[in-house]
Amino acid sequence: MRQPFEPLNDLERALVAALQSQIPVATFVQTLLSATVYVLTDRDSQAGGVWDHGATPMVLADAKKTPFLALFTAPERADAWSKRQTTFGFGRSTDLARLLKGMAPEQGIVINPGLPAGFEMQPATVAQLRAQVG
Structure with missing residues (x-):
């Protein structure tokens, strides 16, 4: 049996509120756009926490083979x-707006994959968000 999902931060509180229809999903997405998310990668960050552009983030695929960048709250x-x-044994916190700019256009986003409080955005929605953040 799964443990109940206890929010650890404001982003998670907004996610749970959206999933329970207490706030509009659009409000959660706006919160997400200004939030820090956690990404698993195959390489450690460089000294000083600088993003290693050679690092590959963990990407999952759905039944249709659509790639989804896995993000965590x-x-x-x-x-x-x-x-x-285990290939993705390293992680890094980064803001979603910065991450969106470097994503492949055909990728979606999955937040907290496999957890009771998760969220998925299709590639078309991610493209709209990318255009919004410039």
């Missing part, structure tokens, strides 16, 4: 994945 939410997908 807190580092603790990624623990099970880093143990299951």
Whole structure:
């Protein structure tokens, strides 16, 4: 049996509120755009926490083989994945707006994959967000 999802931060509180229809999904998405998210990668950050552009982030695929960049609302939410997908044993916190700019156009986003409080955005929605943040 799964443990209940206890929010650890404001982003998670907004996610849970959106999933329970207490706030509009659009409000959660706006919160997400200004939030820090956690990404698993195959390489450690360089000294000083600089993003290693050679690092590959963890990307999952749905049944249609659509790629989804896996993001987490807190580092603790990624623990099970880093143990299951040992290639992606490193992680980094970054703001979503910056991450969007470097994403491939055909990628969607999955937030907290496999957890009770998760969210998925199709590539077309991600493209709209990318255009919004410039």
